[in-house]
Amino acid sequence: MARIPLLMGNWKMYKTVAEARAFAEALGQQSAALGDDVEYAICGPFTTLHVLRVMLPTQVKLGAQNVHPEKEGAYTGEIAPGMLAEFGTKYVLAGHSERRMLFGESDQLVNQKVRAILEAGMTAVLCVGENSSQKQDGITKEVVTGQVRHGLEGLTAEQVAGVVIAYEPVWAIGSGKTATPDDAQYVAKEIRAIIAEKHGADTASQVRILYGGSVKPDNIASFVAEDDIDGALVGGASLDPTSFVAMAEAVRGVVR
Numbered sequence: 406m407a408r409i410p411l412l413m414g415n416w417k418m419y420k421t422v423a424e425a426r427a428f429a430e431a432l433g434q435q436s437a438a439l440g441d442d443v444e445y446a447i448c449g450p451f452t453t454l455h456v457l458r459v460m461l462p463t464q465v466k467l468g469a470q471n472v473h474p475e476k477e478g479a480y481t482g483e484i485a486p487g488m489l490a491e492f493g494t495k496y497v498l499a500g501h502s503e504r505r506m507l508f509g510e511s512d513q514l515v516n517q518k519v520r521a522i523l524e525a526g527m528t529a530v531l532c533v534g535e536n537s538s539q540k541q542d543g544i545t546k547e548v549v550t551g552q553v554r555h556g557l558e559g560l561t562a563e564q565v566a567g568v569v570i571a572y573e574p575v576w577a578i579g580s581g582k583t584a585t586p587d588d589a590q591y592v593a594k595e596i597r598a599i600i601a602e603k604h605g606a607d608t609a610s611q612v613r614i615l616y617g618g619s620v621k622p623d624n625i626a627s628f629v630a631e632d633d634i635d636g637a638l639v640g641g642a643s644l645d646p647t648s649f650v651a652m653a654e655a656v657r658g659v660v661r
């Protein structure tokens with residue numbers, strides 16, 4: 406089965422409701438550029454999700470950046486999976502490096518989140534990636550495949566097939582530096598190999614793997630052109646509707 410490319414924006418802690426509405430309106434005006442040969446999603450801050458659901462062009466799916474693994478409870482300030490699923494959230498990020506680093510999320514917690522996202526009927530986007538010292542030490546493959554193994558623990562092959570993995574080298578996020586397409590392809594292939602080892606080649610061939618880290622309109626095609634890279638997770642360059650459309654067109658150019 407062919408993997409449908411996925412262009413996913415991660416807005417992080419940017420955009421008010423008014424700004425999100427303006428983005429959605431602008432994207433709506435250019436929606437003819439978003440063909441159905443590619444899937445699109447925006448992971449907005451929680452407060453923007455409602456306006457995004459109402460205003461985004463139908464091709465663009467709703468994503469969230471975080472979730473708590475429990476169904477409900479006394480967890481002040483947290484959002485449960487069912488609350489996100491209720492109003493049509495399709496994708497939820499788990500284990501973004503900013504959450505791992507700044508909020509101390511462990512592999513175990515990330516795994517709990519992945520499971521909870523799936524149980525609520527949404528698609529988990531498991532984020533993995535090495536930091537600069539791990540890269541210097543030459544342990545990128547070990548770090549990344551370890552994060553993938555832990556993140557997918559306890560899942561059935563069928564569940565794994567539907568998960569999206571985002572490979573984002575930590576040193577490339579927001580830095581203007583990217584991995585080379587060759588290096589990103591190497592890691593993506595290793596990710597697919599570790600999934601194949603555990604869950605079989607057929608399952609591994611269905612998993613979509615995104616590259617992330619300083620992706621922009623002028624470099625996205627070089628990543629998506631790689632065999633094992635099925636799209637991109639984009640921070641800064643997803644905030645501007647014109648740039649989002651330019652990336653959509655670049656990805657569509659590779660697909661065609």
Ligand code: PGA
Pocket residue numbers: 415573577578579580617618619620638639640641642
């Ligand atoms: P960036 O962020 O595109 O701004 O580097 C990517 C991400 O953190 O998902």
